[in-house]
Amino acid sequence: MQFAGPRTLLAIHAHPGDESTSTGGLLAHYARQxxxxxxxxxxxxxxxxAPNGATPGEVGHHPKAVAAHRRAELYAACDALGITDLELLGYHDSGLTGEVPEGGFCTIPVEVAAGRLAALIEYFQPQVVVTHYSTHRDHMHANRVAMSAIERTGIPAKLYLTAKDGSTTIDISEVADVKRKALQCHASQQVHGAFALQEHYFRAVDITGAPLPETDVFAGITTSGPDLPRW
Structure with a gap:
């Protein structure tokens, strides 16, 4: 299918750090292309x-200071991955368990957050979108918001969900060093150790008819505009 260029991949994540742990290889792979x-x-x-190790509710944990630190790590990681554009919706983290704070992301009506995301989709015109599939309440809400925004705009040709095994496998061996550098930018998350040299995704929406399984999220898509300069 023919689309206006350049090839554009938009990743929707709940928290700073998710872009590197969940889709770091995918993003670096296509940025390099x-x-x-x-x-x-x-x-x-x-x-x-907090950077000092304090957990939420403990002495030494200051949410605003933590948010500022995480934002700085996010910028550094996106720079390492070669991200073209970073957009922050600025909602409050809902936390993993317990009472959700006022304004927590998972309490925001889907249509409200989806409206903001739809505006970004209309601006960037991505052919491919990727988002979460997990049981974390903010991840689940990001999934709902993404689905709503895609349905509202009708712009993306494909939607992928993160998966342990799925319809689409991306070889990230050539950008493993880039993903590792991005993970190291999130020092407060203490992400250590090896990771697989493949990332798996489940293709949830597709209008291209590209056959499965696939090894390229842009399979079935051609663009009229040029790609960006490679790095």
Missing amino acids: GARTVVVTCTNGEFDD
Whole structure:
């Protein structure tokens, strides 16, 4: 199917750090190829651990300071991954368990958050969107918001969900060093150790008819505009 260019991949994540742990290889892979890569981060990450190790509710954990630190890590990681555009929705982290704070992302009506995301989709015109599939309440809400925004705009040709095994496998061996550097930018998350050299995704929406399984999220898509300069 023919689309206006350049190739554009938009990733929708709940928290700072998710872009690197969940889709770091995918984003780096296509950024290196010259595709436009856009990251939308829905929350500020206030309920992450503080740099001093303090957890939410403990002495030394200051949510606003944590959010500022996580935002700085996010910018650094996106720079490492070669991200073209970073958009912050600025919602409050809902936390993993317990009472959701006032304004927590998962309490925001889907149509409200989806309206903001739809505006970004209309602006960037991504052919491909990727988002979460997990039981974390902010991840689940990001999924609902993404689905609503895609249905509202009708712009993306494909939607992928993160998966342990799925319809689409991306070889990230050539950008493993880039993903590792991005993970290291999130020092407060203490992400250590090896990771698989493949990332798996489930294709949830497709209007191209590209056959499965696939090894390219842009399979079935051609663009009229040029890609960005490779890095």
